[in-house]
Amino acid sequence: GAGVSQSPSNKVTEKGKDVELRCDPISGHTALYWYRQSLGQGLEFLIYFQGNSAPDKSGLPSDRFSAERTGGSVSTLTIQRTQQEDSAVYLCASSAGTGQIGTTEAFFGQGTRLTVV
């Protein structure tokens, strides 16, 4: 499969536990994004990686959230001490970052549905 892959597709966790969400972007895509979408809401930007540059973490809602991207490819979003308000679908996207106007499409994975009970 050549698309963005996320795992797990569903995760149920107890309040206070840590969770890790994984994203495999499209091979060769330099830009990787994490978004969060609560039920019936729009996409909330979390963090953005571009090549070897320092990530843009401006969307992370608290210091319980962190993300890394190893080797410019796979990314892991970690949520520590989960709270019920963290329940949402976490979407990962990647783009080629060619810089060509009007052609930089973002491709999304199918998301991880996180439920904190």
Place this chain on the structure above:
Amino acid sequence: RKEVEQDPGPFNVPEGATVAFNCTYSNSASQSFFWYRQDCRKEPKLLMSVYSSGNEDGRFTAQLNRASQYISLLIRDSKLSDSATYLCVVNPRYNFNKFYFGSGTKLNVKP
């Protein structure tokens, strides 16, 4: 102020109707514009890019008005299968890899 704002709807229209959505953006330095479609419980997918001169793809027409900082999407001859949430997306000129998503406009096409 949000980077991108959309009317959340829902827009409830009969099959065959023409419907239009607008989206406003706050950063005049925005460079690239897109409409994404998101079906219920699915990931967003690119519907069409929006070019300065406006562009059309079948029943879908996208327009950009830089002076007023808004983009629009027109859907003609609505089909039941057009029911979805339509997300407006902009790229700022200072970072062509950063995407700002609107919260989406929900469209329900009824028989």
